[in-house]
Amino acid sequence: MQICSYTLENGTASYGVSTDAGIHDAGDVFRAKYATLRDVLAAGALNELNAAAQANPALDAATVTMLPPITQPDKIICIGLNYMSHIKETGRDKPKYPSIFIRFPDSVLGHEADLIRPKVSEKFDFEGELAVVIGKPARHVAAADALDYVAGYSCFNDGSIRDFQRHTSQFWAGKSFQDSGSMGPCIVTPDEVGKLEDLNMETRLNGAQVQSTSIGDLAFNVGEIIEYLSTVITLLPGDVIATGTPSGVGLFREPQLWMKPGDTIEVEITGLGTLRNTIKDEV
Template identity: 35%
Template structure:
């Protein structure tokens, strides 16, 4: 099942994408977290409309908590960036490295990514996002998938020079519009094994990242279990699981995003998240 949120005349509307089109959840609601918490397949109004006729919002239109993000979780990405950390390729984290994606960066499908004046090194990161469907704390690894509702995609946009100046990741990844999510949430039963999905990013049609989630250092179950240690997860929480190799900063020569670029992040069995980079103040 694909759960989405679109912009209706009276605000966000949660719907299901079926073979017939977009069908509103019944009773009408803009609260995707409540639908996720209820579990199962929601009832719909049975009045499909074409997908092309709606403007998609982030699958959860208004985040209740920041997205939990994971750094250095793909072996080849850790290898390509090892020199910047003065480490030898093949040196990987022993435990997951968590940080938060600031709620103010929230963005959605076709949303504009602003190339803020504070950065000259704007980069893309295609990431698989785990969506929590069941409340839990101290979740055993073997029960972790019981707490997963489904999956979506994030472009974990990053200002590399801001990261470098601040000496950590938060500020450079927290700027307005830097957290596109979408295009929808695909339920776990439909995705199947999320630890073996093709993942790709493209800039203006040129493939930049092309990998598989099987290169993750810590798999989905490990991430859910680890972050839940002393930390209660609730329905609608999201965990961005890291990005593979091929980011613009480490291309030779580096190839960062600029205004006018169209960036697409695609994950097998989920879909394509597409956004355009714009200059500050652009309409």
């Protein structure tokens, strides 16, 4: 199943199920019961959503404005330095524990939205990532059992303002500029994804490949990440985990490569679709 959030032509925020025919909207009655996809996940009602949505005729995807699939996550947790290729290009060794930082929800937009390069910096970098969406509360979960707590997967662009990221040892400042990151187009449920290590991810800037990797190159895999995080906190339905970016980021290129107004950035992951955004300057 592919589930997504969006704004309808009449301005109503909604969600539904994406199929080859288009987007089947959940409908007013279903939304009255579950306001957002996060509420659907918390209730364990994905099958109920699918039945309600499939009963409605498909909408042309071009008639809706895509939002991040989870519009109001309790947490967006990001993992840094989590591909062996990226660790190598930074000149570091594999860390003993996952490197963790937080993004705020209002820093993340949906598919086809304009990412905003802030007035204060031109060092706007791309980071293609696999996003994991939690489906049920997870606390003290073993890595071997962790995938049972996953609702689905999506593409993520952890857009980074590199000079602000490096102001201190804490990444937060460079990772939470408003409207600097994106997620989507949809959340794809695990039954349609298969083995994560078999997936490939590619990031393209203006059509040119800038990152390419197997998800199998993760230094800490999804199970290990969930085990570590759930030791510290309770992961909640709708929480998003961005699992890190591979080598090829603009910061470590020679010359350095930054996103600029008019650019198009795409993150494509096998079976999850393509997340596409354009770049604009802050007004």
